[in-house]
Amino acid sequence: xxxxxxxxxxxxxxxxxxxxxxxxxxxxxxxxxxxxxxxxxxxxxxxxxxxxxxxxxxxxxxxxxxxxxxxxxxxxxxxxxxxxxxxxxxxxxxxxxxxxxxxxxxxxxxxxxxxxxxxxxxxxxxxxxxxxxxxxxxxxxxxxxxxxxxxxxxxxxxxxxxxxxxxxxxxxxxxxxxxxxxxxxxxxxxxxxxxxxxxxxxxxxxxxxxxxxxxxxxxxxxxxxxxxxxxxxxxxxxxxxxxxxxxxxxxxxxxxxxxx
Amino acid sequence: xxxxxxxxxxxxxxxxxxxxxxxxxxxxxxxxxxxxxxxxxxxxxxxxxxxxxxxxxxxxxxxxxxxxxxxxxxxxxxxxxxxxxxxxxxxxxxxxxxxxxxxxxxxxxxxxxxxxxxxxxxxxxxxxxxxxxxxxxxxxxxxxxxxxxxxxxxxxxxxxxxxxxxxxxxxxxxxxxxxxxxxxxxxxxxxxxxxxxxxxxxxxxxxxxxxxxxxxxxxxxxxxxxxxxxxxxxxxxxxxxxxxxxxxxxxxxxxxxxxxxxxxxxxxxxxxxxxxxxxxxxxxxxxxxxxxxxxxxxxxxxxxxxxxxxxxxxxxxxxxxxxxxxxxxxxxxxxxxxxxxxxxxxxxxxxxxxxxxx
Numbered sequence: 001x002x003x004x005x006x007x008x009x010x011x012x013x014x015x016x017x018x019x020x021x022x023x024x025x026x027x028x029x030x031x032x033x034x035x036x037x038x039x040x041x042x043x044x045x046x047x048x049x050x051x052x053x054x055x056x057x058x059x060x061x062x063x064x065x066x067x068x069x070x071x072x073x074x075x076x077x078x079x080x081x082x083x084x085x086x087x088x089x090x091x092x093x094x095x096x097x098x099x100x101x102x103x104x105x106x107x108x109x110x111x112x113x114x115x116x117x118x119x120x121x122x123x124x125x126x127x128x129x130x131x132x133x134x135x136x137x138x139x140x141x142x143x144x145x146x147x148x149x150x151x152x153x154x155x156x157x158x159x160x161x162x163x164x165x166x167x168x169x170x171x172x173x174x175x176x177x178x179x180x181x182x183x184x185x186x187x188x189x190x191x192x193x194x195x196x197x198x199x200x201x202x203x204x205x206x207x208x209x210x211x212x213x214x215x216x217x218x219x220x221x222x223x224x225x226x227x228x229x230x231x232x233x234x235x236x237x238x239x240x241x242x243x244x245x246x247x248x249x250x251x252x253x254x255x256x257x258x259x260x
Numbered sequence: 261x262x263x264x265x266x267x268x269x270x271x272x273x274x275x276x277x278x279x280x281x282x283x284x285x286x287x288x289x290x291x292x293x294x295x296x297x298x299x300x301x302x303x304x305x306x307x308x309x310x311x312x313x314x315x316x317x318x319x320x321x322x323x324x325x326x327x328x329x330x331x332x333x334x335x336x337x338x339x340x341x342x343x344x345x346x347x348x349x350x351x352x353x354x355x356x357x358x359x360x361x362x363x364x365x366x367x368x369x370x371x372x373x374x375x376x377x378x379x380x381x382x383x384x385x386x387x388x389x390x391x392x393x394x395x396x397x398x399x400x401x402x403x404x405x406x407x408x409x410x411x412x413x414x415x416x417x418x419x420x421x422x423x424x425x426x427x428x429x430x431x432x433x434x435x436x437x438x439x440x441x442x443x444x445x446x447x448x449x450x451x452x453x454x455x456x457x458x459x460x461x462x463x464x465x466x467x468x469x470x471x472x473x474x475x476x477x478x479x480x481x482x483x484x485x486x487x488x489x490x491x492x493x494x495x496x497x498x499x500x501x502x503x504x505x506x507x508x509x510x511x512x513x514x515x516x517x518x519x520x521x522x523x524x525x526x527x528x529x530x531x532x533x534x535x536x537x538x539x540x541x542x543x544x545x546x547x548x549x550x551x552x553x554x555x556x557x558x559x560x561x562x563x564x565x566x567x568x569x570x571x572x573x574x575x576x577x578x579x580x581x582x583x584x585x586x587x588x589x590x591x592x593x594x595x596x597x598x599x600x601x602x603x604x605x606x607x608x609x610x611x612x613x614x615x616x617x618x
Contacts, residue, residue: 056480082482096473098538099466107466111482117491120462121455128274131462135273174481 003205005226006034010055010178010210015064017050017234024050025061028236030229032178037204037211039225041218041245043254046231048214049091052180055212056081056088082111087176089167091183091214097156101147101166104155105138108173138173145169145199161192168199179203181213185220193217197224222246230254264612279457296446301439309438310511312555317442317449318506320547323531324456324540325499330529331538332460333492334472335385336393339378339400340500340528345520346374346404347501348508349414352423356416363428367448367505374501375494377404382493386486401522408517415517424514441510448506452499457540459495468492469538534592536601545600553588557581 010032017025025047032038040048053059055066057076066073068084087108096104113134119127142151145165150158155166164184171179184200185193201224203209215221221228222242230238230245232254238245245251268283270276280286304313326340351370354361361369381400385393408414408421415421428435428444435444459465467488470478479485508515527550535546561580565572572580596603 058476058480078479079482079484082480088480090477094474094477096470096477098473099469103466103469106463107470107478107483108481110463110467110470113463115463117459117464117495120464121459123458123462127462131277132273135277139273170481 003035003208005036008032009034009069010212011067012055013065013067015051015054015061015066017047017054017059017061023234025054025231025234028064028231028234030236030239032210032212033227034210035204035208036226037200037213037224039221039228040212040214040231041216041221041228042231045233047234048231049182050234051231052088052182052212052214056086056180082174085174085177086180087171087174087178088180089164089171089182089184091186093160093163093167095155095163095167095170098154100152100154101158101169102135102138102142102151104166104170105141105173106134108170109134109137109175111174137175141169141172144172144202161188164188164192164196165199168196172203175207176209178210178212181211181215183214183216185215185217193220200224277461279461293450296450297443301443304439304442306438309442312552314438314442314445314511316547316551317445318503318511319528319531319551320544321449321452321506322500322503322528323535323543323547324453325496325503326528327532327535327538327540327543328456328460328468328499329492329496331532331536331542332465332472333468333489333496335382335489335492336390337397337493337496338394338522338525338529339381339397339404341520341522341524342401342404343374343378343497343500344504344507344524345408345517346377346497347371347504348515348520349408349423350374350501351505351509352425353414353416355426363430363509367502367509370505371498371501374504375498378493378497378500379490382490385489385493398522401525405517405520420516422514422516423508425509428509435510445506445510448502452502453540453544456499460540464491472538530589532599534589534599536599539599539601541604542599542601545604549592549600553585554581557584 008031012031013029015025015028016023028047028051040051042048050059054061055076057078057080060075060077064074066076068076068086073080096107099107113130115127115130119125142148145168147162147165147169150162150166155163158166168181168184171181181200185196188196197220200211200213204211213221213225225242227240228238228242228245229236230248230251232250237254238248238251240248264284265282268281270281275281280289300308300313322340322344325343326337329335329337347370350373351366354366354369355363358366377400381397384396388396412418412421415423418424428441430444435441460468467478467483468491470481470483471485471488471492475485478488504520512519531546531550532543533546534549535544536542558581561577561584562572565577592600596606
């Protein structure tokens with residue numbers, strides 16, 4: 001399947017976010033097109049994670065506008081974002097440690113399940129069928145990520161690399177139209193990074209999922225993303241294709257420093 | 261050797277998601293239920309029913325309720341005894357004031373009343389967590405006991421709030437003997453334990469555990485935090501409420517508000533800590549441990565002292581009892597902080613390999 005980059009589905013306009021006197025994001029605007037891989041890069045503390053938190057409604061910016069699929073909003077909230085098909089992973093793994101891999105992935109589909117707790121208590125008709133139908137969907141994700149052997153293992157017992165993969169799985173289980181990945185490859189070795197890249201590109205390719213990703217590994221970012229936005233101290237200093245960004249003098253100075 | 265799932269293949273997700281996927285477990289649970297329903301009533305005497313079995317089941321139910329809230333949903337609560345009190349007094353009042361209400365319906369209504377009160381006291385859980393929430397639920401503990409003493413209407417104007425429960429009668433059959441009451445409690449507890457298990461293995465339970473383990477991630481997935489927490493409070497209080505009603509109707513026969521003190525709440529909390537936080541089985545094991553150990557020590561210590569030719573006074577024996585009890589609790593917590601349920605799990609893992617570990 002050849003993937004085709006579509007129209008803009010997420011447009012962020014003049015976003016400013018402050019925590020008390022700290023300006024985390026200042027007047028940032030950029031857009032994300034359907035089916036593309038959009039990277040956000042920048043030095044530590046540049047506001048990349050805050051940016052993702054604004055997109056899926058964990059943080060509410062003081063100023064600016066978020067236009068998602070044609071709907072204008074002053075800010076998102078987590079419920080609207082998740083219902084609209086935005087899923088995410090976290091920088092520090094945020095899995096449900098006491099639950100098995102399977103349960104973690106199942107919980108990713110919570111919004112798609114309709115039965116209430118009384119039906120669950122009786123494990124009756126609709127509730128049971130629903131659990132089993134969603135189990136089948138989750139198994140597809142498990143196959144896709146090649147984690148069949150650990151599906152019953154509590155995630156707390158898994159090594160770091162696998163936990164990262166399970167977290168991606170939990171986000172994928174929601175069948176998102178947009179996936180926000182916060183440093184999916186941090187702390188991985190080369191092999192694990194390759195696997196993760198493969199999964200991200202496959203997701204993008206097969207399901208046409210739009211991907212917004214934060215990553216520090218420049219090799220990876222330049223290889224897999226279609227467009228890159230660069231933040232520094234909460235301001236946008238570059239935006240464009242990987243090649244444009246690479247040659248942008250401001251970006252070079254932010255990363256390497258300049259001679260004065 | 262005997263406990264092994266080799267050769268038991270699952271061909272559907274339904275088979276894989278049943279409560280006891282291993283055949284030996286299914287047989288084991290079937291046996292336990294058969295013994296509890298058929299053998300025990302035939303063999304046990306009055307003392308066993310009144311002093312051990314019935315209270316064990318009732319406390320296991322209350323511990324199960326607290327385990328839903330604290331173990332699964334991660335909301336620490338010190339108000340379980342208060343919710344039991346609500347259940348007991350509500351069931352009493354429904355029986356008293358609603359003409360011809362069946363006793364089981366009044367138990368359910370008692371549970372629902374407790375659930376409502378639980379939701380009310382669960383509201384602070386949106387903003388506060390952990391120990392601070394425990395302190396907030398402590399308010400429930402004192403407030404409810406105070407209410408029951410303060411408003412005589414609730415206890416039908418009896419002195420100091422003591423209520424005596426009417427006889428338990430279902431479809432014309434009077435449950436008056438200890439054995440009858442034991443069977444009634446056993447049936448109710450079995451059904452409610454099954455329902456609890458069903459809840460925790462489905463979306464409801466996953467949402468609770470998600471909120472417990474990582475609330476931000478749960479929220480991002482689309483799990484509404486307040487609703488999930490309040491549901492946990494409601495279901496938990498429902499269980500405690502029914503336990504309270506059974507405590508009054510099928511165990512003690514007459515209760516007073518002071519019987520549902522903070523002490524009792526702590527007892528129930530210890531049960532789930534010892535038994536296993538976040539485990540249905542653990543609620544039963546914990547209740548057994550906390551309830552049976554003192555009785556066991558009561559029997560054993562005098563025997564032991566006479567065996568060693570020690571002249572012990574009654575008060576000394578009871579002091580030693582308390583000390584041994586405390587020491588054993590500490591011992592278990594050091595050896596296995598995740599409780600008896602985890603010990604049982606480890607034992608099962610070992611059994612799967614025994615006697616050929618390779």
